[in-house]
Amino acid sequence: MALTRTDGALTPGPSTARPAVRSGRGGRHGSNEKRVAALPSAILLLGAVYCLLPVAWVVIASTKNNAQLFNTFTFSPNGSLWSNIQGLSSYAGGVFWHWMWNTALYAGGGAVASTTVSALTGYALAKYEFRGRATLFNLMLAGVLVPPVVLALPQYLFLAKLGLTDTYWSVLLPSVLSPYGIYLARIYAMSAVPDEVIESARVDGCPEGRLFARIAVPMMSPGLVTIFLFQFVAVWNNFLLPFIMLSDENKFPLTVGLYTLLNRGSTAPALYSLVVTGSLLSIVPLMIAFLGLQRYWRTDLASGAVKQ
């Protein structure tokens, strides 16, 4: 009976509940209300300009070859973008595209695995009663507070002992566990998956694994997308962990690769235009993903505290 409720009506995810919140706003304002508030608008615009400035700079600067970079006004574009991309692609046997591919692998693979683990664990913590549940939950909460950057060195020391440093696993494994993702998944499972649905599925003889995969996951999916995105960005941005773990240039992600390129540039400034172009190419994919998936970014850190 209760199973009929699964289709759509009960998926409160982080992004779907919004439109109703403000139904009272917009529309019927008095004439006084229609006047634009000039100063607040100007402040917002100023904030936007500040945030766009470096992005605009890198877009324009990557159209310059090395001489133009140093000799022409930086906000007037030149025509060297294509030759910069070619130069970057041929640098050290095309290692830049290795970095791009590695980053996609670390961030994509890490985030998919991390979301899966978080969903499983969060769902179990929210919907089952079992011995050790409270301990496990407290462990995960403590994990949220363990600073990941400080953890990088211990992880290195341990993996070095196992002889696993300088492998893909050394960067992937630490990216899969996300205590914060588990914490969020538990909240989504509590709010999005009604107990009645689970119980009646069990009465119908649905095995627990299928119950999770076919019923709980679809109900939690808006929240899971958010967990995926957070983890994807976190891994994409990660620097210290791969910086410590990896020494083989072919396994570097973009962040570490571009850093080493800049480092070499300090003695060979001819590399600067490659660094600039590489920076541009490395932020393009995330910006596209980010603009395309905007509506999933509206979750709040404190969703546990604010949402019911």
Next chain:
Amino acid sequence: MRQPRKRTAPRLAPYAFVTPAVVLYALVLLIPIGYTLYLSLEKSQVSGLGLGLGGRRQVFAGLSNYDSALTDAAFLSSLLRVVVYSLILVPVMLGLALVFALLLDARRVRFQRFARLSIFLPYAVPIVIASLLWGFLYLPAVSPFPVILGKVGLSMPDLFAPRAAVLSVANIGVWGGTGFNMIVMYTALRAVPSELSEAARIDGASQLQVALRVKIPMIAPALVLTGVFSLIATLQVFNEPQTLRPLTNTISPVWMPLMRVYDLAFTDNNPYGAAALSVVIAAMLFAGSYALLRASTKRVFQGR
């Protein structure tokens, strides 16, 4: 109507579900931390002449690594620097984030959609790349600022001068972090029942008064959380100064605490000292954030 739970409640399924997380937790958290604690109590000792293979061996060191960590001049001065850095960065970043969030939530304000996207955009830029971009903007040879400032008769200050460098690095943090915190606060603001603001406005409150008296108190939990998380994050600063190092001599290899850890481990080849210093930093951060969270919002982390 309700089915009695026990009849069908499974026993093994939850353990199967949490197994991957538990294994990973042990593998990337508990064991590395334990191993680091162990290493922090060890040291390497030269035996014999210290030549050749086996010339050094690992022996128990007691608390001597902690003793040197807590009296390490490089660490202590970097600690002072990171505190100053965080005390500048966090209030500026959260202040801006709050102002922008309130403006996004206010009426009669233009450019809201454009500004929301633009200000959040830096979140999509990795810190290393952000530091590269700002680093170039700070570099007079390639920066547009000298030309622009020159037009109005000003010259560009040296943004890598010893005192300015902390501000220059903090600016990168502000740039990268404001948007994310703005969205967190904005989301919290949207959850404030609009009747509250409407009622205050009918009672004659101005938009500013509504913001100060109604909206800000209502989103206090979000403000506290962003504050604590931002503080924890800024105290761990590593990427920005490390990335700027090739561009300036001002930023030493031990400029910030985590840089000192890295330096100990990989330049001084002293993993034991680095382990002890990691433990010290982690303990300080953990204790600090726990106390802050505990004191400010008991209910936020109770987990209901």
